[in-house]
Amino acid sequence: MSKTKILFYDIKNYDKDFFKKYGNGYDFDMTFLKVKLSEETASLTKGFEIVCAFANDTIDKATINIMAENGVKLLAMRCAGFNNISLADIKNRFKVVRVPAYSPHSIAEYTMGLILSLNRKIHKAYARTREGNFSIDGFIGYDLYQKTVGIIGAGKIAQILIKILKGFGTKVIAYDPYPNYKVAEELGFEFVDLDTLYKEANIISLNCPLTPETKYMINRRSIEKMKPGVMIVNTGRGALIDSADLVEGLKEKKIGAAGLDVYEEEEDYFFEDKSTQVIEDDILGRLLSFHNVLITSHQAYFTEEAVEAITKTTLQNIQDFLDGKELINEVSQK
Structure with a gap:
């Protein structure tokens, strides 16, 4: 009996290492490609019933039609x-599964790292001392103790972040369209409306999913409601923030600092080495120019535990499909 052929797109060396390590227990023949899945590369799916893709692949109508015509089933x-x-363009011609959760601790801990680095200018101090400059001018921060942190989206990641923040003695307020008051009481934080959160928070962390309701929720109007010098940290989704309005808020000094692990147009840049190229995205280039902006390349999730969980869940999703089992991580196409 021949092995099940799986085509992997947008694979980095660490992806390959983990899938080879944990794929040994499966009867899979895995082919790894560095290129992203798109209309231009979808023809490579011919001969593969199972395709594995990533967050920055372009899986639009044209790509989907080619995959379906080539006989992709999952x-x-x-x-x-x-x-x-x-x-909507798949039309149940093949199934889609995902990894709904891996390590909420990885993202919560990284969010705290961004807050500390931005506040105390650790990233700037590292660069300065590497050049033999030991001046601390311009590096003054503030105690997190008794500061107010506003959390938008109070799910698993946020709840771990709140536990960490409480260890610093901060006051935590949160907004969530479906507030869990029992959890709030247990963890010692308060649910408030968005306007109150914008008004009172010294630091705002975005930990919510991207939906039609949350897209560009951080915009000129919401920024105007915030405290002068507010810090905004986004480890959720790039399009939660209107990047052009963020630039204006930084220029006007309404926003004191921004930590971004995600960016709306990140697919052309994040996870890739662009060090020898000109950054053609004017807004990204402008954000990179601010001394009080810290941008990282969508790495908040990137721990050994998280990548292991992603790998194992992906492999099990595929095996469950082959075995005809219920796909507990299936994405609804309705």
């Missing part, structure tokens, strides 16, 4: 988000 996303998939 698209296994090795990520939680699926905003890059035009689900």
Whole structure:
């Protein structure tokens, strides 16, 4: 009996290492490609019933039609988000599965790292001392103790972040359209409306999913409601923030600092080495120019535990499909 052939797109060396390590227990023949899945590369799916893709692949109508024509039966996303998939165009010609959760601790801990680095200018101090400059001018921060942190989206990641923040003695307020008051009481934080959160928070962390309701929720109007010098940290989805309005808020000094692990147009840049090229995205280039902006390349999830969980769940999703089992991580196409 021949092995099941799986085609992996947008594979980095660390992806390959983990899938080879944990794929040994499966009867799979895995082919790894560095190129992203798109209309231009979808023809490579011919001969593969199972395709594995990632968050920055372009899975639009044209790509989907080629995949379906080539006989693809399962698209296994090795990520939680699926905003890059035009689900309405699949029309149940193949199934889609994902990895709904891996390590909420990794993202919560990284968010705290961004807050500390921005506040105390650790990233700037590292660069300065590497050049033999030991001046601390311009590096003054503030105690997190008794400061107010506003959390938008109070799910698993946020709840771990809140526990960490409480260890610093901060006051935590949160907004969530479906507030869990029992959890709030247990963890010692308060649910408030968005306007109150914007008004009172010294630091705002975005930990919510991207939906039609949350897209560009951080914009000129919401920024105007915030405290002068507010810090905004986004480890959720790039399009939660209107990047052009963020630039204006930084220029006007309404926003004191911004930590971004995600960016709306990140698919052309994040996870890639662009060090020898000109950054053609004017807004990204402008954000990179601010001394009080810290941008990282969508790495908040990137721990050994998280990548292991992503790998194992992806492999099990594929095996469950082959075995005809219920796909507990299937993405609805309705």
